Amino acid sequence: MKLNTIKRAGKSHFVNMGPIRLRQPFPTQAIEMIDPFILLHHYGPYEISKANNPFDLGPHPHRGFEPVTFLVQGEQLHRDSLGHESVVKAGDVQWTTAGRGIIHAEGPTKALVEKGGVIEGIQLWLNLPAEKKMMQANYQHAKHEEFNVIISEDKNVETRIIAGELQNSFGKIATQTAVNAFMIDAKAGGEQTIAYSNKHHGMLYLLHGKVTVNDVESIELDKNQLMEFHQDGDGFSIKAETDSKLLFLSGEPIKEQVATYGPYVMNSQTELLEAMRDYQMGKMGFLPAN
Incomplete structure (x- = not known):
């Protein structure tokens, strides 16, 4: 397998969302x-x-x-x-x-x-x-x-297939677009190679622990916590330095104009205004507060 090269690795900075402090690796x-x-x-x-x-x-x-x-x-x-x-x-x-x-x-x-x-x-x-x-x-x-689970040859890495496909095993979630979502739990020393389509944009996010990716770069908390791959290979490999949990995501890029405002993601400013109006008019339904 040809491994995807690493496009960039970024920290997951803390941001404040009202009373909530959380990590936001992107945007x-x-x-x-x-x-x-x-x-x-x-x-x-x-x-x-x-x-x-x-x-x-x-x-x-x-x-x-x-x-x-x-x-x-x-x-x-x-x-x-x-x-x-x-x-x-x-x-x-x-x-x-x-x-x-x-x-x-x-x-x-x-x-x-x-x-x-x-x-x-x-x-x-x-x-x-x-x-x-x-x-x-x-x-x-x-x-x-x-969820279907793929276990590595060394028995130290479990990959749960939430959406998409891995080794002819499929995710539980039905998706609207071509996308993979895998939750990876690795014990210290565990190694695994994961394949995915080179038509996808792929990324790896570390929740806990420390892993080496493609034998060339390590990711750990507060240091290169998010890793994005080029579309030049067929997958990536990891080796866990400590017990680790990671989320792998990949998807075919949609390549359309994106307009966002608050809780809406549309293609134009006009559509955002329509969304706000429709919500105010009750067209998105009703849900009482507790």
Whole structure:
């Protein structure tokens, strides 16, 4: 296998989102987006209790893209204007296709707030092409134990296939575009090579630990935490220096004009204004606050 060369490696800086402090590897001044991925937030780990609950997001709208949550620790309650209500647990993934519009709310479960605990996760915004931006909204919740798992030859690396395909094994999530999402858990010393299409933009994000990529560059917390690949090979290899958790993402670039404002991702300013108007007119549904 020819390995993709590394295009760039960047830190995951902290930003403030209201009362929430979280890591935002992109967008930044250096990386506007990695088409088709618009935004990546790494939130937590937060200590949650009755006295401290910073991550409780009340009802808010989305249109034109797919907000995805990979929950690493804790429990979250998801509610939306389609009528879904589900408890998302550690290792689960919720994949929302906002399409023409959805209102959802998420935050720690009441049980987690009552007993206290830790919450941590990844929030990803995946773009939709113009032809699908106004499709019917949809919600998928896949549980940790439902994902197919690829185990490395040395038995030290487990790769969960959330979406897409790896070694003829497929993801649980049905996607609107050509995209891979793999959660990788590696024990110290574990090695694995992962193949994906050279038509995709690919990136690797480190949540915990330290790994060497392609035997040439290491990524660790606060140092080159996000690695983006050129489209010049067929995959990449990792070797874990310590116990590590990584998220691999790849997707075919959409190559369309992107216009964003708040919770909307469209193709033009006019469409953003239409989204705001439609939300105010109740066309994205209704979801009461708790």
